[in-house]
Amino acid sequence: MNQKNITFETHLLDDIPSLMALRVGLKTGVLQVLHKGPMSRESLGAQTSLPCSGLDNLLGLFRQCGIAVLEGKCWQLTPMMQDLMSVDPAALRRRADFVALAACDVLMHGDSLMSDPQAFQRAAATFRFFRYDRALGTGAAHLEDTAPWANYVSDLTAREVPDLVPLIPLEGMGHLLEVGGNTGIFARGLLERHRGLRATVLDLPAVCHLGAGVLPETFNTRLTFLAGDAREIEWPDGDAVLFKSVLHDWTDEAAQKMINKAAQHVPVGGRVIICERGPIVEEPTMCGATASANLVFSQYYRSPSFYEAAINAAGLKLLPRQSVSLDMAFHVVAGERI
Template identity: 75%
Template sequence: MNLQNLTFETQLLDDVPSLMALRAGLNTGVLRVLLNGPVARADIGPQTALPSDGLDTLLGLFRQCGMAGQEGDYWHLTPAMHALMVADPIALKRRADFVALAACDVLMHGDSLLSDPQAFQRAAATFRFFRYDRALGMGAAHLEDTAPWADYVSDLTAREGPDLGPLIPLEGVDHLLEVGGNTGVFARGLLELNAGLRATVLDLPAVCHLGARRRPEALADRLAFLAGDAREIAWPAGDAVLFKSVLHDWTEEAAELMLNKAVQHVPVGGRVIICERGPIAAEPVMHGATVAANLVFAQYYRHPEFYEAVLEAAGLRVLPRRSVTLDMAFHVVAGERV
């Protein structure tokens, strides 16, 4: 997504009235109708599920939020909204739905988020969205339950990849194992950046099935998927192990165990690489509804020093940290086995 589209999308998602209007416009089909505009006001209603009063309210919100304009009795999308709808309306809807879900959770259960993260997980709808348990199966129902969150994560990864990919230290690496690599979006980006690289994505069965189904034919011999629980399954041989936006799902103890397993797995000269957001408390300014998408995980984002200490204690030579600021600060921590 180009910067202009991203800026306008964030503007819409950050504001409650525009977030409501965006989701309503997508869910009722009004935005789809206006995409082919200008459309007379009288012709919009019959193509949507909205009554007249509701449609007038929605069109008024569109105008206030810069999503649509009016010329006489005709309505049309603004150039900025038209660009978003043409680019990827499905991904836009996924993003809007998740921000709305997360915003409700942090507003309704913010006290438990800060005082009892496990109670927050039990109460928050966000954590019922990520149905990891359903991804253990391979049936049609398992895939149906897994696809929504796997698609959402894939969308985010596609946006982050161009900035994060060049920071991953893969010089001299022939075979990369990405643990928790979802549908392989990040791995595909790394393969594009590193011509001689091969990669294996290790994730849950339903996720791997979705990833293999979407893998470009041109990468069939360079990108493999290994289905299973990373804590139990045997890992394939490789000279680097990558954890991208996955260790924050685990406790410090579990993350340390997984990192130690990776350290023992890589050969001399091999690398263990972590790419994660930093802690919420270290962010200089946070505002708008989109922040909720990260606030739900606030108690799990860690200082990069934690990962560096674990790698150093395991005997790795810690490489210079690489960082970049996207929606939050991302840090790439890596250690080399000597």
């Protein structure tokens, strides 16, 4: 997806009426129908389940939001919306749905988010979306419950790859263990950059099953999946261990234990690498509905100085920090075994 697509998508997701119109258009199929070509209101009504009044209101919102225009007697998508629908409508719907879910949570339960994160976690629908417990099996029901959030995370990761992969210090490394690597999207980006690298993704069984099912043949000999709970399963040794957007899920104590464990599985000259968003308090701006997707996790994002201290505590030599600003600031903190 190019930057123009990203900017337009963010414009739609940030505004509540636009977000609603986008979700309704995708859910009812109106946008998919218009993506095929211009169509009259009457033809649209015949091909969708919306009543006349609802369709008129939706088309009115489309026009106001820059999604579609009326040319003569036919409605058609704007060039920007046409391009956006050409990329990946399913991924667009996943992002729109998650932003809407998160926005409802931070608006309805923002007080507990700031005062009692555990109470917020119990009340927020966001945390029921991430059904990690259902990812422990690989039956049809487990995969059905896991696929929505695993695919959503994969969508986000794919967008982050161009900016984050160059910051991961893997020069000279032969084998990477990525803990919590989801369906392998980030590992694949690293393998494309480092042609001599092999990678193992450690994640829950259902996630690994989904990742292996969409793994391109070009990575068959270089990327493998190791299914299990990272806190319990035996880790393979490697030249580097990567935690990308995963340690914020754990307490300070648990994160330190994971970093210590990683340090024990790399040789002298090997590296432990952490890539995480920084704290909300250090962000210059947090605005629009899309910010909700990060605000729901705001109590769990840490300063990179926490991870630097944890790297030192694990007995590793700290490497220079790398940072980049995407939807939020990302920091890459790494340590080398000496």
